[in-house]
Amino acid sequence: MKKILLVFLILNTFQYLIAQNNFVSEVINPLKDKPLLFEKVFVHINKQNYSFDDTIWFKAYVVDNENSFSSYTTLLYVNLLNDEGEIVTSRNVLINKGVGVNQIRLKGNLETGNYFIQAYTNYMRNFGEKNYFLQKIKIEGDIIKRKKRKKKKIFSIELFPESGVITENSLNTVGVLVQSNNRDNNYYGEIVDSKGRKVAELKDRIKTISKATFLCKPKHSYYVKVYINDTILRKKIEVRKKNKTSLRYLRNKDSIEFIVYKDSNKLNNYRLFFQQMNKSLNHYFELSKNSSSNNIKVNKNIFQPGVNTVTLFENNKPILERKFFIYDNPSSLEIKKIREDTDSITYKLKLKNSKNKGISANLSMSVLLENEKKVIVNNNIKNAFLLSPYLRKLKHESFYFLKNSEKALDYLLLVQKMNYENLKEMISKTNPRSNFNFELGFNLHGTVSPVLANELILLSNEDVLMDKVSLRGQKKFNFKRLLVYKGDTLKISFLKNEDVLVPKKIIIDSVKSNINSDNVIFLNTENDCFIRENHLRFDSNNINLDTVVIKGKKRSVRSKEKKELIKKYKSIVKDIGKYFPLKIDKKDRENQLSLMFYLFREEGVVLKRWKNVENYLSVGVNKEAILLIDGKRMTSDDLLGISLKVNDIKDIAVQPIGRGNIIVQVFTTENYKNNVIEEFITVIIKDGYDREEKYMVSGLNLFDTNEIQEIDWKPILETNSSGEVLIKIKKNKIFDKKNITFLVEGISNQGYLISEKIITN
Structure with missing residues (x-):
């Protein structure tokens, strides 16, 4: 008998090891096989309402998975889109060590209405357009847009069972999303059985989302019943009867708890696996085969800040999923007036961590004057880096980062569905193959004839060598990774035994990056998202950014x-x-x-x-x-x-x-006057980076009481080791008895995200 028991234990152990090895080889290794860096973008704009002849000033932040400044990308595409998803204008923004500053000058013939700031890098295209940055703004154009006819109210109910399923004989939590023409509505709701008896009430409604927890009994049907204005909506709750497995999530002070209910008669292998986007954790949790209920507590410290995902596997097949949120390290920001002069006011900004120590950070600041309207921010750096890249697009993004918003944020995560059906699809979506590269500057392609020497050189107007290519008898050339701006003029010449020879004929095919831009961008109107120091050369390890001043030449009227x-x-x-x-x-x-x-x-x-x-x-x-x-x-x-x-x-x-x-x-x-013979051909750069302009403070209108007015825009602020930086604001008599609002966004040297709205008198 003992021998039989020993053999049984050995077989069980052997089978367990085989199953464990299979999970590693079939699931973990493919998910972690050469994972792509995940880039994210946030664009901090100076305000959200503009006139048709205004300027949109902005600072862009580009980071990786861990919210550290990206050291790879040097080119960011920033588009202004109308509400049909069409590109109104575009900017090629230089990104240096993860940040870039630029502007969009608005021109006439714009219609009044909603517009969008869209931003992405070439590398971000590996994960699809849903991960692009998108920010809604309003422009008061010089053309009044005709009002659209009011649509007939169309109500919708979407149900989101926690982890994706409702199972019998267990407590189930279901999230309910109620909308009318994609707008918020006040409503009351409940869960009823087939006989109309109330079994649970929809509680804690936040915006469009509420939730309820109820016991699902066998052989019973359940419905969500919603009362909205004078309309009653009813939707059946689908119950999974064959599979009794469910996953619940509980948040504790220092840990995350997961409760898995399953059929104890099934001897399948169940595992919990954690990841954030395509970054997988180094371990997983094996569940007991003999127990119908498994409680797993995990310390919060092992997770990345932002949205994380837990996936329940049954025999290496993903069956249930739940998203949860981990907050990053808290910080606090203070702004105090320290001096008032005749023409200006000086403030001291101090940034501290939870231990009251100063934080060094890279920040940007918009300074606005509140009149009758209040400054409302509908996007911020925390939403852009911790929330929106991982979720389906919903409204009120920045709302989820207000004080005491943990419950609202959890509701938002509750209504996220698993976006794959099997392991193969999970691997392809979680860890896509690289089809788009990082971009380091622009490439200059062309053809030269005849070939007078083996080496072709590229010079700035100051005759500083920018690049050199070997032709090897070929007429085509390609100067790579150039930091060039639109309108720059450059010189091309042959180099032979330290002598330069003027080319006879050069044809420039293109000055472009590696991106192949799509011309068509589709707008999903249901959720307001679009689906679809030495010189001027970049080095893959080092970027030198002392700009040579080059005289531009452009055709004009x-x-x-x-x-x-x-x-x-x-x-x-x-x-x-x-x-x-x-x-x-x-x-x-x-x-x-x-x-x-x-x-x-x-x-x-x-x-x-x-x-x-x-x-x-x-x-x-x-x-x-x-x-x-x-x-x-x-x-x-x-x-x-x-x-x-x-x-x-x-x-x-x-x-x-x-x-x-x-x-x-x-x-x-000048060369002709000085009898200097230049042995080169000059080319004009038609495509390259757009130059950053110097910010000009807008004039304040004493009689304007309806709009939020712009006082100042400070895109480059860096706090010292004590977390301090001084800022000076130009004084104006209109300041009296009005509130000044400071909107501050940025990233600390330790990777903390800073997003603060501070109002002073």
Whole structure:
């Protein structure tokens, strides 16, 4: 008998070890196989209501799974979308060590209405558009949008059993989401059986969500009954009769408790597995086979701050899931006025942790003046990094981070469904393959012909080497990871034995990042979410960001060109306002077209000789043209010796004078004036980073009592080791008897998230 018992124990142990090894090889290892870094974005905007000619100032934060600044991505795409999901304008934002500052200047012809700030990196596309940052704003446009007809009220009830199922002979908790045309409604509700008897009441309604706990008896049907205005809604609760397994979650002070109810007659293997997005914990919990109820207590410290997920596996198959929230380390922020001068007020900002010690942090601050309206924030950095990337999109995101909002947040997590049906689908969604790379700057692609040397170099306008590529006999080239801005001009040349050779012909295919942007973005109107120091080169290990000031050149309308012409040459030519500029084509510069041929082709100017005595320029029929180069009029002798090429010319301007005669002003380059020959071809960057502009404080209107007014925007604030930083606000008499609101967002050096709204008099 003892031998039989020993054999039985050995077999059981052997089977347990096999099952355990299978779980590791079939579940844990595939989920943890080369997990992708999970990037998240938050964009702190200076306010949420704008006029049609306003500027949206913003600071972007890009972090990884653990809310540390991302050291990989250097390019963030920020779009302004209308309420149809169409791109109104876009910005390419430079991200340095996880942060970037920029702006969106609003232009006319905008309709009044709701718009959205959308932001994402190329790498974030691996996890789908649902993880993009999205922020609703309102713009008072110069076109009044026609009001849509009021839709007929359509009520909806969604039921969310805790862990996904309602089981018989056990206590079940069900979350109830009640909406009308996606709007909040006050309602009362209860759970009734098939005979209409109330078995539980929907309690603690928060926004659109409430919940109830009831005992589900066998052979009984149950319904959720909701009373909303003058409407009664009723929905049947689906009960899983065959599988009696359920999962409940309880929050304690220092631990998380999970209660699993299952059929004790089944000798299946049950395990609890924890993860946050695609970051899996290093251990799991094996449940007792012989017990129908298993209580598992887990210390909170093993989890990541934010939304975590527990999945119940039955024989390596995911069957139930529950999301729960772990709060990050608390911090407190104080703002005190320390000095008031004639034109400004100085405040001291102090950031402390729970032990009252100062915190070093990277912050941004919006300063607003409250009139009759109160400053309401519908998004913040905690929501963007701890909540929204892990959940289905719902309204009132920042509401869940107000004081005493733990219950509301748990309700929100209660109504999250498991988004996969089997292990294979779970693995593919949890740990997707990498199809989109990190982006380090922009690439400059092109073709050069003929190939005069093996090496092609790229220079800034200050002749500092930016990059060098080896052609190896090929005509195509690619300069990679460049920090270039729209409108920059760069120089390309061959390098041969320390000598430079000017290329004969260069065609620039593109200046772009590695992203292949989708043009179509769909708007899901049900939940307001969109579904779909040395130089200018990036290094994968180090990023040098001392920007070389490069003069930009952009095509513009004639009026703007004329204004620029006047501004540049009014000190040389007194009546420059009477001239209009001529355009020199890029191909003419590349082909080094002569000035005289250019004037003949564009204006019909011909060199003639009068009675074999002197030379002059003729235009049209017996009309005269006068030519000046850098302010000097060309004489008869000068005209014969002109060998100027258009690639040595900066600008050409023409002034018509009486009866068809004209004056031509030619302004040469500095290199031509100094007799310097440049052996390169200049290219103009049409796509690159958008430059950050200097913030300009908006003027305050004493008589504006309806809108929240902007006082200041401070995107770059860094507290010292004591957690302090001084800020100065320009003074205005409108401040009297009004509240100033400071909206502060940021991240500490320890990874704490800071989001504070402080109101002072």
